[in-house]
Amino acid sequence: MITIDRIHKSFPLKGETFTALGDVSLELADNEFVTIVGPSGCGKTTLMNILAGLETPTSGRALLDGKAINGPGPDRGVIFQQYALFPWLTVRKNVEFGLRTKGVGREERRRIAEHFIELVGLTQFADALPKMLSGGMKQRVAIARAYAVNPSILLMDEPFGAVDALTRVRLQDQLLDTWSQEKRTVVFITHDVDEAVFLANRVVVMAARPGRVVEVIDVDLPYPRNDELRLSPAFTALRNRVWNAVYHQETPA
Numbered sequence: 001m002i003t004i005d006r007i008h009k010s011f012p013l014k015g016e017t018f019t020a021l022g023d024v025s026l027e028l029a030d031n032e033f034v035t036i037v038g039p040s041g042c043g044k045t046t047l048m049n050i051l052a053g054l055e056t057p058t059s060g061r062a063l064l065d066g067k068a069i070n071g072p073g074p075d076r077g078v079i080f081q082q083y084a085l086f087p088w089l090t091v092r093k094n095v096e097f098g099l100r101t102k103g104v105g106r107e108e109r110r111r112i113a114e115h116f117i118e119l120v121g122l123t124q125f126a127d128a129l130p131k132m133l134s135g136g137m138k139q140r141v142a143i144a145r146a147y148a149v150n151p152s153i154l155l156m157d158e159p160f161g162a163v164d165a166l167t168r169v170r171l172q173d174q175l176l177d178t179w180s181q182e183k184r185t186v187v188f189i190t191h192d193v194d195e196a197v198f199l200a201n202r203v204v205v206m207a208a209r210p211g212r213v214v215e216v217i218d219v220d221l222p223y224p225r226n227d228e229l230r231l232s233p234a235f236t237a238l239r240n241r242v243w244n245a246v247y248h249q250e251t252p253a
């Protein structure tokens, strides 16, 4: 379980203090898929960095199963918008990378990598270099690589932000497919309201100045989710609700 307990984060800015996160509290259950959506600058990435252990809160605490997060760890896999693959390594070697640094033996590495490469549908490309892959495929490699080290949490910051709309929809389907077979707690940041609703158990809507949670919306739609669901009135109703929460916020002057 992730506990975000009254987190406040400020940065020094031109001799003053800028509050990136006001007073954010949230609890995430194991294997929940939570999306975070909100206007630019509302502190989504800052919150993610705190969960990843890359930033420390100014006050408040982030806990993982009751223990304070004090730095990065193998229990959390992070996936960014930019495909952080090693260009000189094949898909297989990229996926094996974290396992190698963990000291996992050759046979075992290969077995685990093959499993996750298959899960993201890239078996045919296992020996290809990243430059031979499309943006969407690269992100699938990044997902397989994050999964390979067996984290209990996946932290994804706008992972599909750099691909075209059609690829994006395919990646969403693929990610849900992978997640349904290998459940993990997922925290997924997006600007895309449709994406936020399609993927999540719960959508967390944030607002800016100061960054804060304004609404948490339960997405009571069954998995597996498909194209039919995207067009259903229930989906549209939720999407409109999230849209209103994000775009009709009162912004302080």
Ligand SMILES: Nc1ncnc2c1ncn2[C@@H]1O[C@H](COP(=O)(O)OP(=O)(O)OP(=O)(O)O)[C@@H](O)[C@H]1O
Binding pocket: 011, 012, 013, 018, 019, 020, 038, 039, 040, 041, 042, 043, 044, 045, 046, 047, 211
């Ligand atoms: N290291 C830093 N120093 C100073 N200010 C920062 C720092 N990191 C973030 N901020 C500020 O904190 C606020 C929140 O930033 P953050 O990147 O978390 O927002 P975001 O919601 O992820 O935005 P976007 O959707 O545009 O990526 C912004 O106004 C940003 O300028």
